[in-house]
Amino acid sequence: MKHLIPEFEKMKERYPEGFESSLVLPCLRRIQEDRGFVAEEDIVALVDYLKVPRIQVEEVLSYYTMLRRKPIGRFHLQACRNIACSMRGAEGVIAHLSRKLGVKPGQTTPDGTFTLTEVECLGSCGTAPVVMVNEAYHENMSTEKLDRLVDELAAGVRAGGK
Amino acid sequence: MPRLTIDGREIEAAAGRTVMEAATDAGIFIPYFCWHPKLSVPGNCRICVVGVEDKGGEWVEIACNMPVTEGMVVYTNSEKVRARRKATMQFITLNHPVDCGICDKAGECTLQDYHYEYNGERSISVDAKAHATKHYSLSPRIVLDNERCIQCTRCVRFTREISKSNGLGMQNRADHSLVRAVEDGSFANDPYSDNVIDICPVGALLSRSFLHKARVWYLKPTASVCPGCSRGCTVNLWHRRPEWRLRAPGMRAQNETIDRVTPLENPAVNGPWICNKGRDIAKVLGRARAETAMLKGRPAELQGAIAQARSLIAAARKPVAVVSSWASNEELAAFKAALGARFSVLVKADHEPEPGEVVQDDILIRADKNPNTAGARALFGEAPLALPPDADLVLVWGEGLDFGLIPAGAKIVYLNAWLQPENGHADVFFPTSIQTERDGHYTNFAGVTSAFTQCFPRPAGVADAQALFAALAGQAGGGE
């Protein structure tokens, strides 16, 4: 985490005085972007840097669904299953993904490429169903589009590209 | 000062007070789980709902977070309030395992009481209860039962606001939130951690040392003073009620042990808290006892020892007494009255801080680990503990004095409650009673005097210090 401190310092400038505690969430997000998850050493370093009680960091990490303390697959497929998506076939989408990847929601493929997660509303109800791959929304998904998406991602990994 | 009406009683409360505080002050009871007079108001248990009459009729809101306003009309037991409370109790007991049978809190559990008072019915749920971790080791001292936890967060707030260790937090969300200790283990080092057991309104937080030791209704609290440091926190010592004494073969000794220690609220000294050392004071008081008088290490009759001590005192040219800072004010006064004129008196510290112990902090713990130093010094002065080399008789009272400091050749009269090697080195040794075996008072560092009460009978052969001094003085005075 240490190498991110300059970034945090810049972030801090935008915040009013005495907002160190507020930086917990942005910093954790940044750390997770960097490492893929939040490790024990990151917590220790962050607590040391922000001078917040460690329990606050632990609470935040356990509370927010987007933060995690364990590594997951390279591509995090988050399929929305809330009302609007369900009404446009999200259940089929998830079932299809699950079949195609061979994992149940919440699991990671054995090769560590994909992690499939069911999530509640992603705020893309008009273009449902939606699947979020890492940060990017893939909207109006259908079985064919899904196949193509997963195949492309898998091919990219095989090619060694990003 | 706003005037308000609660249940038809007109009361006056300072502005800024909440309805809960106003009602409590006026002696009107409003149920609560999460509210605690010494902690912040989270308003999360929702059991303290009261009805407030308004233009639009009665509406219900939680009392703990409702500031009093002029002319407010509050009902604590209206139809609506009762319905709400009942619903809330249904929610609280929804996933509570109701395993009162194996819960140490049963008998002094708020949830039990409220259930009878405000619900009294079976759960309307037919679904299986959600399970959670049953025995989570929160620290080496405390076991957490997450199923019993009603997530009032009193414990969490205690570590944030009172002990400031930030040792606990609520993790996860919804009905799978869990109280957890911070992972770096700072909760285990919190010297006040055991207070969360007391403030837990249910049996979620359990003391490991008291775990399943006894049902609380078998126990009786006796008001006492913690001798752990010069703060002199008032405590309750819990021990077996006489009517529930154990009778099985080999179990007699259990009837005269301190099963647990809880704080006895005292605004002048410790508020509602005590430190962990105070909780473990039974270990100090439960050490092996000296029960026979001795003459140079040989067991002797008490009367013979008194006679011997009298003659030693009568024969002494320069007698010095080192009095105990664990002695009660009464005993000290008795010593002063009986022998104070004959002896030059010094005060010693019976106990020094032990390694690893928190020596002092700004909450309760004081550096002086003796309960009555102030009381002793008030009677015998502030003189430093330096034994004059020409002393030919030293009367040592209580443990903790290095016998090497006593001038060679000086006779030693020793009074001690515990079984210790020094006992045999004294010319005359008297076993004395301990705090749980007598009534008395301690004066703490700030001059506040608190009383302690006898819990157990004095063992046979053990002398009462007050009577002993009178007996010693009878002859010593006569000899002069």
Next chain:
Amino acid sequence: MIADLVIALVFIGYAISVLMGFGTILTWVERKQAAVMSDRIGANRAYIRIPFTQVKLVWLGLFHGMADGLKMLLKEDFKPRTYDWYAYAVAPWVVFTPVLLVFAVIPFGGTLTPAKLWEPLAAVFGDRSWPMQIATLDAGLLIVFAFSGLTIIGAMLAGWSSSNKFSLLGALRAGSQMISYELVLGLTVLGLILIYGTVDLDAIVRHQSGTVLGFLPAWGIVYQPFAATLFLAAAIAENKRIPFDLPEAESELIAGYFTEYSAMKMGLFMFAEFIEIAIIGALFTTLFLGGYNLPYMTDAGFAFPGGAAVAMPHGAVVVTQMGTFLLKVFLVCSFQILIRWTLPRFRYDQVLTFAWKFMFPLALANLVVTAVAVWAIGS
């Protein structure tokens, strides 16, 4: 003379062993019979273990009597602080001894001719015969009453010397009750004396050996059934057993006159009571049940009505007669026990009322009727 002495000693030995045996066995019979009558098992716990084995001999609880005796012997002998310890000490014996003595005049068999039993005995005994009776006295029945009257003194002594109110009251009760029933007892027997014209018990028994009306045995009970009933009732009352056991009344008087007795002294009282059962049995047998007689039996064998006769050797006759007597006594004892476990007891006033207002007049009436009948038949 030697022969007389030997015979007397044999008879005395026999009498004592019979009485002691009855006394012991009746304690067991009382227990067992009571149990069987009331659907129970009765005492069955005392046992003798064969040494070095685990075999325990229970024998239907027979050893309870032995255990009782041992217990009484070994128990501490508590004595009250009395001014009259001599009377206190002697009272059980005063109760016990007369009871034994009564048996002296009771014939427990026909005649014994030792020579007929075994030839060589003729050398000592010749061919003399002896009636099987310890003391062949003409005043037999009077002796009985004389001795049995003595037990009252024992009871009174015991009650008085115990210096205990309960004992004294018990003794008073015992005394008045026994005196009252002694009278009735005597009156009932008077009828028999009128009929048989003798008080010699052996003669009375021999009178009963024949038959009446051709087939009925000529027993006293046939001549005097009413007197028999009264006699038995009075005898039980005399023995202070249920339903007349008022001198002992746990709720009022504890154990009555022997409250203050313990160990074997108390055992003597108890033992006397049981022996007295046997004595009453023996008396009743002698007076009303034909004594050692079996119906249709003579000293030579059986002679049935209609002429059939069976000859028996002397030894068989003697044994049969002795056995008959013992069996009859036992049955009467058993009947007494049956009564004891059947009837509820009286109130004390009822006991005396019963004696004086009911039995005494009846006995008198019986005597008068008998006298008239004897006079009429005799004249």
Next chain:
Amino acid sequence: MTMPGRKVIMNFEVTPTSHSLEEYRARGGYATLEKALKLQPADITKEVTASGLLGHGGAAFPVGRKWGVMKPIPGEIHYLCANADEGEPGTFKDRWILENAPHLLVESMLITSYALGVRHAFVYIRGEFDLPYRRIQGAIDEAYAAGYLGKPVFGTDFALDIVVYRGAGSYVCGEASGLITSIEGRKPYPRNRPPRLTVRGLYQKPTVINNVESLANITGIIRMGAEEFRKIGTAKSPGTQLISISGHIAKPGVYEVEYGYPWAKFLDEDCGGMLHGAKMKCVVPGGISTKVLTRAEIEPLTLCHESVNPAGSGIGSGGMIAIAEGTCMVRLLQVLLRFYHHESCGQCTPCREGMGWMHRIIDRIVEGKGVPEDIDRLYAISAANDGTTICGMGDAAGYATVGILNKYRDEFEYFITNRRSKFDGRLECLA
């Protein structure tokens, strides 16, 4: 989307570059700010109050009144938060503003901050929004670069810093007090009122939190003046409402609707009717926390608060979901309750226990193990949650449940009796 009626927000053509500062300026952007800075802050508040602008976050609390509570105290720190934590299922209107009109929001926040004496403003954006975050962050960076932010603007001594604060996946952050707790870097536990956030909010300082759409309206109000603004919409609901429609509808998306627009017409004509020409069963008017209305019920209604509220529902956040005939309402409620259970923060008892309980009950019903009393239980739990929780979530779940139960009780009874759905458990609308 084209839509008849006057527009306040969607009054320009969306192109790939229409969100840039350049094009925004070309549309007259930041001119209003210049105009506003010439007014007294109190006058702006007065103007907003006069406009009668209602909050667009769901509760329709008058924005002017909220501002009015917070008297700018000189020397005291005040904060402004734009609530862009759009978590209500069915609602995605703010996303449109963040993606397509970020500068409108920035300008509005500048005006608002000036009016309220705020020096620091926050945009709390939900963690999953990536493009919207980049757009708003881009716009703010542009504004900093252009000098609108960070230093005194237009020659006044008013300067504002805006921080975009990203959430990390929590519905409760959309609740104002949960939001500020989240900004404080803690778990977003909503707070008890009193004290109100406008008295003690972020870091115990007075804080105003407004929905993104509400704030976006400010620029328009100041530009056209309150009087002019009131002419749009109806008397009691002035202005427009961004309706995000989804579900079984032919043309889902975000529409700006002038208050008072006929509802049926909106659905049938502007949105192109139901998907695959199906018949409409009911509609969720404004986010799932409002009660559903059947097709027959909405027939006479117009899209404004005074029309919808008496029908027992509300415009809410404008997240409309159209539901076609043949949709299983039991499964639908299951989806909703699963969501509420997942998103309950677990702070106060009725919501923490009630949400899980309702979820377990509905799961059991769907499994075919329901009992008739379960319906009463759902009602009872909803009633017990109504008004007893710290934030509005307990009420919201109750409204949703009661709304569906009231109107489709027969479907639940059918499911419980026959152990299967009346409509095969279908949520999708088949062609």
Next chain:
Amino acid sequence: MRKQYWNEAEMGLWERAYLPEILRGLAITGGVFVRNMFKWMTGRKGALTTYYPEETRWDYAPANRGKHVLTRRADGSPQCVACNMCATVCPAKVIEIEAGFDPADEAHPKYPVRFEIDYSRCVFCGLCVEACPEDAIRMAKEVPDLPAHDRWSMWLGKEELLEWQPQGDVAKPYPPPPPRVPNGDRP
């Protein structure tokens, strides 16, 4: 005047004659005697009583409160959770339980280390059985060999109470624990 009692027997002449009634009574008891004696002599049992303890009754009433039995779970451990309800309700205060803690057994963490009943004071009222929330203590209808030579040997401990099983196995079929609803606990 003699007091008249409401239940005073009304006796006819025959009954007042005393003797016939006595004979009738003797006939009854004598009949019983003869009948029972006949049974004994023919090798049958002529008594209702039993040769206790060699012979124990088989026909105790099912509700008879005999000695306590501690029931067991299928794995043989005592069903008792050491809640002390029985000890608390016991009017004679004869039950003493010392609880132990076994965190490994999640379903039954509290178990009795010591469970003792003082039979010298037990009044066999059965309240302990009523109070038990776990059906861990029952009273078997059979009466066991309780007497002892001193009062200390009348304290019966856990093992004895567990092992005394007159009706064979008292292990209670224990239903499997309900499926655990997953929670957010960290694995």
